[in-house]
Amino acid sequence: MDFKGSDTIPGPRTEDHLPQTAQAAVKIVIVGGFGVGKTTMVGSVSEIKPLTTEETMTQAGIGVDDNYGSETKTATTVAMDFGRISITEQLVLYLFGTPGQERFWFLWNGLFEGALGAVVLVDTRRLEVSFDVMDRLEERGVPFVVAVNTFPDGPRHAIEDLRSALDLSADIPIVECDARRRASSRDVLMTLMRFLHSLAVERAPV
Template sequence: MVSEACADRYLPETVQQPVKILVVGALGVGKTTLVGSVSEIRPLRTEETMTEAGAGVDRLAGLPDKNTTTVAMDFGRVTLNDRVVLYLFGAPGQRRFWNMWEGLAEGAVGVLVLVDTRRLEDSFEVLDQLELRADTPFAVAVNHFPDTHPHGEEELRRALDLLPTTPVVDCDARDRTSSLDALIALVEHATEDLAAREAAS
């Protein structure tokens, strides 16, 4: 007999499709927050206190209260329905940890890219990295902070040089429903992308 406290650790027997999702973005855009807000299990976090070792290396402009950072990955799980479960892997945002992305991305059906429009230029290099993985579809989620100014979708597409087919969604990483909607948009996009590739082959 499984206790109620442990029940959320186990998947329903009906689950047939595990889906791996990679969550990426620049330092401080809300990746750890998003994984934590949607995960139905206690998320695995590898946050450490930021030290002087990152001074002059990590871009902290616009992040006056940032004092911890992910150094390996975040991990969470969310069951979408009785058949599909998402496994979320949040990648570190600093360039010095990008060598981990290749391993974390292995087997992922898609990538959710979190961006902060207050520091949009920090996302350019992240998107450049994804261009090297042209076989992995991605969606962009604009995480809204209290002092975020609104931007139109077409304005963001131009600024980020996105294809018309790349989904762009609004998101509040603190809110489970909002974060889940962003993940669903990515899964739907990845499913359509896979179907198009199979039809073309």
């Protein structure tokens, strides 16, 4: 999936500086396996020109990177993607997309630092990749929601069947999305923010 084919925001993107009305900025990470659409999601939803660290894939990655389902992919993130979206006039989210290849996962710890929450992007053709991703978030204590990116050739499953396959507890939200579409990606982020708010309410002293 490539954000070059994703929705574009009408008119020019905003300047890189924060809106004057912004009162809080929150760090969110977009994680997942190789080729699940993390760069696409950040690019489709960001109100500023996204920063990407994509490099052309070479034969050196053959036998190292698992590109099943992404055989036509020609570039890959080697450090991070970065974007920004204003959820309200007061609240801004900084979005950090992680590299998907396992050989770059050592960068994740730095990207997780200070993150309020995460979106785990899932490809139904490779559900098994998601277990390591979620384990790492749980180890770091980073709350997350799961977003199932609907690839045209990916098998479709009922949400509860996916919850069972991913061994997710009933309280963790799981939603379908199209990472190419700004509205769909924004809905995922709103699901995460509602989830984080519910956790904050539960943990608040009585």
